[in-house]
Amino acid sequence: MSDHGDLAVQPTTGECHLMRLPGEIRNIIYEYALTEPDGLTYRNSEFCAARLVAHEPGDAGLNSGTRLDYVEANQLQYVSREMRRETRGLGIVYNDLTFVGTSNNLATSQFALFLRVCASRHLDYIRTITLRHRDTDLGPRPVAQDKFEDDHESANIFMDFCHKRPNATVKWHVPWMSAQRKFFLLQVFRLDLLSRPPSRPIRQLLESKWSPSLIEFMSRKHPEDEDHPLKKSPTNLIFFPQEDALDEASVWQLCQEDPDLEALVLRFVDGVEGYIPILQNLFKNGF
Secondary structure, eight states, X not given: OOOOSOXXXXXXXXXXXXXXXXXXXXXXXXXXXHOOTTOEEEEEETTEEEEEEEOOTTOTTOOOSSSOSOEESOOGGGTOHHHHHHHTTHHHHHSOEEEEEOSSSOHHHHHHHHHHHSOHHHHTTOOEEEEEEOOOOOSSSOHHHHHHHHXXXXXXXXXXXXXXXXXXXXXXXXXXXXTTSTTHHHHHHHHHHHHSOTTOHXXXXXXXXXXXXXXXXXXXXXXXXXXXXXXXOOTTEEEEOSSSSOOHHHHHHHHHHOHHHHHHHHHXXXXXXXXXXXXXXXXXXXX
């Protein structure tokens, strides 16, 4: 009497059927199976060992005691040891990567940790890295700024990757550069002045809007600039505001409620009507 309980088709040789296909066919299957529409996110916390994960639709933010809010990206690695070896690192080849940080665990630090353990041959395939920041700190000097500048090792590893792999694009949502801060554009100007050549479009735009006295004041050199990790940043490192999207209503309200910002905007940027398009450009294209 035959046993119909196991419906799986067993290979006659004991070998996985997929591994018997030509390598070219397997590569097509791997690319289809391991490509995620939203790319991969690096997870590393006290609750989760470091790994690349893919979010399921509708599961973002889900966190219960019985179900995780993520799916580990490469499920093929659990089929067999041979398939684990063959698919190792392919998620990096087929996907963009995102690192999400907090003030206590910066995205740049997580990226540096990833770079320490990732094989060099896999790093060569990286196309786009996005570094995001979850917290909003509107204090006089955000904690994230001090943490980045004090963690020299992580900052140097991060910048070294940008310099050595010019074909990779790194989009960094700088954690201390929130559009909700009243001197946001001054921070943009200072960072561009520190990290970029003089001919940059954003600097030319701001210089055309602001008075010569303000430009001269903002252009003064600071002793700490000489050793700053972002000094002379490569062009494949693109800076973005901390937030993913511009909240225009909040900006209008902020301009109305904060006398300092209102004075700065009205005096140097042709009013709020001239301020908003500059912000829109920064959110869309970075600098």
